[in-house]
Amino acid sequence: MTRLTKSVLALTMLGLSVPVMAADLLMVRTRQHFPEAMLTLQTSIREHGYEVTRVQRIDIGLTGMGYKTDKYRVVFVGKRKEIQYLVDKYPVLAAYMPPQISIFAENDETVLVTANPKVYASMIEDEKDKIMFKRWGSDISSVFDDIRNADE
Amino acid sequence: MKFFSFLFLALFSIDAYSAPHGDELYARHCSSCHGLSGKGGVGVPLSLPSFLNSVSDEYLEKTIRFGRTGRIMPAFDELSDAQVSAIVKQVRSWSDKPAPAEDTTLVKGDSKKGKQLYTKHCAQCHGETGGGGKGTGVTFSRKRDLPIIAPALNNTGFLASASDPMIRDTITHGREGTPMMSMLAAGLSRTDIDDVVAYIRSFETSAAKLKESLDGSDAESPVITAVSPYSLEETIENLKQAITDQNFTLIRTDYLDHGLVEKGKENHKQVVLHFCNFGFLFDALAIDPRVGMFLPCRVTVVEKDGKVTLSAINPKRLSKLFNNHELDKSCNEMYEVYNTLLEDATL
Numbered sequence: 001m002t003r004l005t006k007s008v009l010a011l012t013m014l015g016l017s018v019p020v021m022a023a024d025l026l027m028v029r030t031r032q033h034f035p036e037a038m039l040t041l042q043t044s045i046r047e048h049g050y051e052v053t054r055v056q057r058i059d060i061g062l063t064g065m066g067y068k069t070d071k072y073r074v075v076f077v078g079k080r081k082e083i084q085y086l087v088d089k090y091p092v093l094a095a096y097m098p099p100q101i102s103i104f105a106e107n108d109e110t111v112l113v114t115a116n117p118k119v120y121a122s123m124i125e126d127e128k129d130k131i132m133f134k135r136w137g138s139d140i141s142s143v144f145d146d147i148r149n150a151d152e
Numbered sequence: 153m154k155f156f157s158f159l160f161l162a163l164f165s166i167d168a169y170s171a172p173h174g175d176e177l178y179a180r181h182c183s184s185c186h187g188l189s190g191k192g193g194v195g196v197p198l199s200l201p202s203f204l205n206s207v208s209d210e211y212l213e214k215t216i217r218f219g220r221t222g223r224i225m226p227a228f229d230e231l232s233d234a235q236v237s238a239i240v241k242q243v244r245s246w247s248d249k250p251a252p253a254e255d256t257t258l259v260k261g262d263s264k265k266g267k268q269l270y271t272k273h274c275a276q277c278h279g280e281t282g283g284g285g286k287g288t289g290v291t292f293s294r295k296r297d298l299p300i301i302a303p304a305l306n307n308t309g310f311l312a313s314a315s316d317p318m319i320r321d322t323i324t325h326g327r328e329g330t331p332m333m334s335m336l337a338a339g340l341s342r343t344d345i346d347d348v349v350a351y352i353r354s355f356e357t358s359a360a361k362l363k364e365s366l367d368g369s370d371a372e373s374p375v376i377t378a379v380s381p382y383s384l385e386e387t388i389e390n391l392k393q394a395i396t397d398q399n400f401t402l403i404r405t406d407y408l409d410h411g412l413v414e415k416g417k418e419n420h421k422q423v424v425l426h427f428c429n430f431g432f433l434f435d436a437l438a439i440d441p442r443v444g445m446f447l448p449c450r451v452t453v454v455e456k457d458g459k460v461t462l463s464a465i466n467p468k469r470l471s472k473l474f475n476n477h478e479l480d481k482s483c484n485e486m487y488e489v490y491n492t493l494l495e496d497a498t499l
Contacts, residue, residue, distance in 0.1 A: 023228070023475075024226070024472075024474075024475070025226075025473065025474065027184035028184050029185075029187070029188060029193065031188065051411060051412055052411070053410055053411025053412050054410060054411050056448070058437075058444045058447055058448070072441075072444055074447065078412060080412040083409065084412075084419070087408060091454065091456070092375050092377075092463070094375075094408065094422070094452045094454055094463050095374075095375045095463040095464050095465045097408065098408075098411075100446070101445070102445040104441055104444065106193060109188070111184055113442045114445060122374075151188075
């Protein structure tokens with residue numbers, strides 16, 4: 001088999017295996033309680049080669065305002081070289097970097113939400129750089145798979 | 153041999169793609185909103201027997217395809233037909249009764265009479281103009297007495313998915329387990345109900361206009377920016393003062409690459425100011441808890457080649473991102489706040 005044939009077949013398989021991401025938001029719900037879901041999230045993020053740059057509390061005083069949970073955090077995530085490269089080249093992205101994942105409890109379950117990286121890709125022109133966001137999308141999808149699979 | 157191995161793997165992948173697993177697809181695309189077993193959450197409870205017994209597979213398929221403009225449910229237009237069918241099959245598995253056949257017969261009625269009846273019997277839950285009940289139904293942010301928030305009828309997704317007979321049957325029989333009661337039992341005649349169906353169908357024009365206006369938010373720039381005539385340090389001080397003047401609390405100031413590089417080696421020319429107005433935060437989370445992703449508020453100040461630029465996300469783009477029309481008011485307010493902050497910091 002020629003190298004070209006192999007490449008075509010490999011690309012075909014890759015293309016068919018990539019998870020479908022239709023929405024502008026990526027979400028996952030897990031039966032894990034909030035602390036376990038947070039641990040799974042951070043572990044998976046690091047296993048995928050990304051840094052957790054900060055965990056921000058959003059829930060200070062939430063229950064005092066009548067909310068049913070005080071468990072709400074935003075996790076900032078990224079890779080140093082990629083974030084620096086993107087912010088330098090595309091000032092429009094500075095306001096959105098590093099990307100964030102919100103995680104909050106809903107009764108005994110936990111919900112995680114993040115922007116589909118294709119949203120960031122839509123803000124830039126260079127097709128070569130858009131590939132980076134496709135990979136981010138694939139990685140975050142894989143992280144969310146880990147969280148979903150941790151239910152089992 | 154290697155070629156056949158590759159071919160086998162490729163064909164296996166194609167087979168997996170063409171015969172998708174509904175449970176996996178449901179878990180990936182639907183469960184975060186509708187619950188792991190369809191009991192509802194952000195979205196409506198799909199496993200409710202009275203719901204499944206009254207909607208056709210075609211209604212479910214079209215709902216997945218078209219979504220509900222401005223009402224959180226996105227349009228899953230990138231899923232294949234086979235994947236959509238597999239999800240519908242998964243949802244249908246929660247019922248032991250077969251799906252009702254789709255009936256696309258047009259219902260004839262007097263929409264003017266229907267409007268009067270709608271105002272009297274339907275508007276309290278579905279809104280005066282059919283915009284639907286308020287709130288996303290998330291237990292996180294509110295007491296959940298009801299299993300469902302009244303759906304928006306004045307919505308292109310709903311009108312494209314629901315046939316006239318389906319709307320008529322829902323009005324006639326109601327939905328057990330939800331606040332939707334049988335209007336026949338409430339005293340409406342079958343002719344009255346046909347009139348209400350005609351009125352609901354007349355929403356087509358206004359629903360299309362709403363969709364057009366929401367789609368138009370794509371034209372908004374994703375960021376709000378301003379160039380400062382001051383130095384980086386002066387601009388940051390000005391911004392801090394502006395944040396306080398706008399009744400926001402400065403939470404912290406850090407560098408954009410915080411956590412990405414060793415402490416002390418951050419790029420001091422890229423600074424992020426995080427701030428919050430807790431009343432505003434609570435209001436926004438009450439409308440849609442997912443917006444926490446872009447909270448607390450922040451403005452990024454970057455100095456590059458001697459030029460100082462401030463930038464913030466454009467909240468007007470967010471209601472589109474979250475597909476939540478209810479966020480529009482808060483997003484517009486936040487848009488004004490960001491503009492004021494940037495203007496005050498660079499005057």
